[in-house]
Amino acid sequence: MGQNSSLPPEFDRGVVTTVHQGDCHVSAAPDVTFSTVLGSCISACVRDRVANVGGMNHFLLAEQSGSAKDRYGASARYGAFAMEQLINKVLSQGTGKKSNLEIKVFGGGKINSALDDVGAKNIEFVRQFLADEGYVAVGTDLGGTYARRVLFKPHSGRAFIKRLDSDVGATVAREEMALASRRVVVPAPVDDIELF
Structure with a gap:
């Protein structure tokens, strides 16, 4: 009995790679599992169902900048960068066809009153991003008042969500x-570069 004996068998073996905030990992290896813990952050899991290659990101929108450029200013560009980076990596390692992608999104919990609307903003952002790009999420576990651990098998596309207790x-x-209060805004990619 391992410490993860409550996991489905396919998640309880092989290589587990932790995806931290700001990370984006992609793999086609059958024995790889991506793992992350989300509070108000969002993780998207994107997979090319034909090439059996997939990836996971993990992002938190920074503070709203008040920029007139878009509703969330620089932080939405950061969220969009996190999503585009993952989608583009999967496309480049897969078939290159957007129609072959399946997308699952997780997180956006309200687990701290001081981060009151951060989770909700993250959820609103990712839903709007997918709608604007013409994607439909095939699976979601968003919101709630708890943190969650997300395990994702990039090869098979299976995801496993475990709700974590309050401590x-x-x-x-x-x-x-701590991350949000630093107000770290990642430099946005130059706007006029088309990412394929």
Whole structure:
């Protein structure tokens, strides 16, 4: 009995890669599992169902900048960059066809009153991004008042969500608070470059 004996068998073996905030990992290996813990952050899992290659990102929108450029200013460009980076990596390692992609999105929990609307903004952002790009998520687990662990098999596309108890959630909330309060805004990619 391993410590992960509550996991479905396919998630309880092989190589587990942790996806931290700001990361984007892609693999086609059958024995790879991507793992992340989300509070108000979002992780998207994108897979090319024909090439059996998939990936996971993990992002938190920064503070709203008040820019007139778009509703969330630089932070939405950061979220869009996180989504585009993942989609483009999967496309380049897969068939290159957007119609072969399946997308699942997770997170956006409200686990701390100080991060009151961050999860909701993240959810609104990712839904709008997918709609604007013409994608439909085939699976979601968004919102709620708990942190969650997400495990994703990029080869098969299977995802497993475990809701975490409140003391784990409190730790996740503290980490996210520290990141959000730094107001780190990642430089946006230059707007006039077309990403394929």
